[in-house]
Amino acid sequence: MARLKGGRAATDEEWLAFAARADKAALVYGVATTGIHCRPGCPARTPLRQNLRIFDSRAGAEAAGYRACKRCGGGQG
Structure with missing residues (x-):
């Protein structure tokens, strides 16, 4: 799968919280290598930091081509 773009890199504080x-x-x-976006606290496997992208909203992640995580719903509530 191609690496997705969009969002921004995580700060040290955001990475530690994630x-x-x-x-x-x-x-x-969002995880650039899988194309999936998650909510904070998702139980899915932690990605490598360089693959983590930060979005302000679920709509922003989906506009960049990411789909919702099937484990956590991707931040839908």
């Missing part, structure tokens, strides 16, 4: 599965951020996390 890796710890903190469910407090209002961001959507």
